[in-house]
Structure formats: structure tokens, C-alpha cells
């Protein structure tokens with residue numbers, strides 16, 4: 110047996126998952142949160158055991174990792190017998206530097222830190238988490254797996270913004286995309302599920318969670334994606350606006366006197382479904398729309414309109430289409446959203462079968478009709494497993 114520990118650290122929390130790589134199954138997972146607050150919280154789920162909850166002060170990430178280690182020791186599984194071979198870290202922004210997963214040393218850590226300008230909320234938190242994890246696990250390699258690197262294959266016309274090239278180069282302004290681990294995992298799972306060679310599939314992945322992005326995948330390679338310099342661009346999200354005319358910002362600055370900070374907060378935290386309905390949680394919006402709330406229905410219509418636009422765009426960019434696949438919290442669970450987003454696309458050979466789409470299920474499945482030219486799938490994503498796979502491949506190749 111060999112195991113990989115996957116870490117996803119935020120500024121005041123981190124999630125972890127221990128994965129047995131022979132069977133690709135979860136041995137344990139957990140969350141350490143409210144780091145730095147008066148009272149912290151830790152949750153640990155070991156396979157086949159009761160959940161362990163603890164409330165205690167956790168002053169910093171290093172203390173958080175000590176809590177995690179103590180919980181593994183007390184509640185299992187024992188890390189000493191799990192044969193931990195590596196720790197894999199999710200890192201949101203790898204810029205143009207990191208084309209793939211990378212073994213972390215001091216120089217790599219400094220580069221991740223230097224990319225904080227492009228991901229101010231994420232990369233500094235990852236650096237904290239990596240430092241703490243390296244201190245607790247000094248004897249195994251640590252690997253950074255970047256959300257952006259799957260999209261490094263995008264051709265220049267797809268990633269280039271039409272602004273002054275010198276300015277763009279000086280400030281590293283281009284489309285980087287995000288959700289790369291999910292888009293990679295799901296597009297590969299499509300080929301496996303259909304029993305077809307990945308190289309011959311043209312696929313649109315719709316990752317619809319609180320954050321949402323679309324990706325055009327040609328033969329396993331990302332050729333376009335909806336997120337941009339940051340995860341703000343593209344689809345309508347829980348609290349993010351997605352695409353918007355940048356002139357809206359100049360207008361609000363000049364006419365409403367809003368500052369850059371206020372505009373940042375407005376577009377990232379107070380927009381999307383939250384801005385349109387007052388509620389950023391898709392379940393609530395859906396329930397309201399089903400109960401006849403016109404505001405909620407109008408917001409869903411905006412949400413669908415945006416997705417449909419990207420589907421049309423990516424069919425053109427791919428020069429055809431074999432598969433559309435839905436994933437993440439909304440994509441996996443909401444038949445209403447899946448049907449709404451693809452309604453009216455029958456003329457493109459995209460036909461959802463309500464009898465397959467409506468029932469709730471947790472497994473990979475086809476939801477298109479037998480006659481649909483494009484196969485529409487739902488495939489649960491597993492970003493942690495993808496990070497663990499890439500981590501293992503990277504240390505094997507090192």
C-alpha cells in the first residue's frame with residue numbers, strides 16, 4: 110500500500126484527504142478551520158469510523174497540522190503504517206511558470222509566493238499551508254498541483270486579451286483559467302466511461318459549483334476555458350458576476366463613487382446568483398423558482414443564457430462536439446439546471462432525455478437521448494484524487 114495526503118489550504122482553514130493509491134480510495138478526510146480565531150474547529154472522517162469533531166484554539170497553520178496529526182494518531186488510520194509517499198498541495202495560480210505539477214523546494218515555494226499578485230486570496234494561503242506541512246512531514250516529497258496548468262495548452266488566440274502587449278507582458282496579463290484538476294479528471298473520465306480513446310474526443314466540460322467554469326477539451330487538451338486572469342471571468346457563479354463589460358466598473362467608480370476595493374468585493378462576493386436574487390445558493394434559488402418566484406426564475410434564465418453562449422462558442426472553437434459533461438455541486442445534482450442550460454440546442458444535436466436526467470444519482474451516467482448526436486453526461490468530479498494521481502506521477506518521474 111502507498112498513500113498520498115492531499116492538502117487544500119485557505120487563509121484560515123485547510124482540507125485534507127488521505128488516499129490509498131493502489132485502490133484510489135479515500136482512507137480519511139477532514140477539515141481544520143477558524144485558524145487564528147478565538148476558537149478553532151477540526152473535523153476528521155476515517156473510513157469506517159465515526160466522525161471526530163474538536164473545538165479548540167488553533168493559532169496558526171502549523172498548530173493546525175499538529176491537530177491533524179494528533180487526530181490521525183488517536184483516531185486512525187495510522188500514518189506510520191499507511192506508507193505515506195508524498196503530500197500533494199492544491200495551488201490555485203501557477204502563472205505561465207508552472208506547466209504541470211512540480212516537486213516543491215525553496216525556489217518553487219518562492220515562485221508560488223511571487224505569483225500572489227495574480228491570486229491574492231489563494232497563493233499566500235497555500236504558501237502558509239505548504240510551509241506548515243513541510244515542517245510536519247519533512248521526510249516525504251511535497252508536490253504542488255496547479256489549477257491553472259491544465260490550461261497552459263491553450264493557444265495564444267484563446268489566452269490573449271486584446272490590450273497593449275507590452276503592458277500585458279509586464280503585468281503577466283492573460284487568461285490562465287482555473288478548475289484545471291477538475292476539467293482534466295472529468296475529461297479523462299469521459300473517455301474511460303465511454304470506452305473511447307481520449308485523443309479522438311471533443312468535449313465541453315461544465316464545472317458548475319459555487320465557482321463555475323466551462324472548458325473546451327480537444328483530445329484531452331484544454332483549448333479554451335471561461336475563467337480568465339482570475340476566477341472572476343466567465344459563467345454566472347454563486348457570488349461572482351462572470352463576464353461583464355469592464356466599463357461597468359468605470360461607470361460605477363465615476364457615478365457611484367465606488368472604490369477599487371468596493372468594486373472588487375461587488376463583483377467577487379456580492380454578484381452572480383447572490384446579486385440577482387439575494388441568495389447565492391443554487392438549491393434555494395431553484396426551490397424559489399419552482400415555487401413560482403419570478404426573480405429566481407429570471408436569475409436562472411441569465412445563468413442558462415451564459416452557459417448556452419459558451420457551449421455555442423466552444424462548439425465553434427472545437428470545430429465539432431462529441432460530449433457535454435456536467436460536474437461539481439450544481440452540475441452533478443441539479444437536473445433542472447442541466448435541462449435549462451441546454452434547452453433549445455436540439456438543432457445542434459444536443460438532446461437531453463428527461464427520464465435519464467431527472468432522477469438523482471451519484472454515479473457517472475448518460476442523460477442524453479439514444480438519438481442525440483452529442484452525448485450528454487454527468488460525471489462526479491474528484492479534484493483530490495486528481496491531485497493525488499498527479500502527485501504520485503510527479504515523484505515517480507523525479
Ligand code: ADP
Pocket residue numbers: 317318319320347389390391392393395437438439442443
Ligand atoms: P465549490 O466546490 O465551488 O464550493 P460545489 O461544487 O460544492 O462548490 O457546489 C456548491 C453548489 O452546488 C451550491 O450552490 C449548492 O447549492 C449546489 N447544489 C448542491 N446540491 C444541489 C442540488 N441538489 N440542486 C441544486 N444545487 C445544488
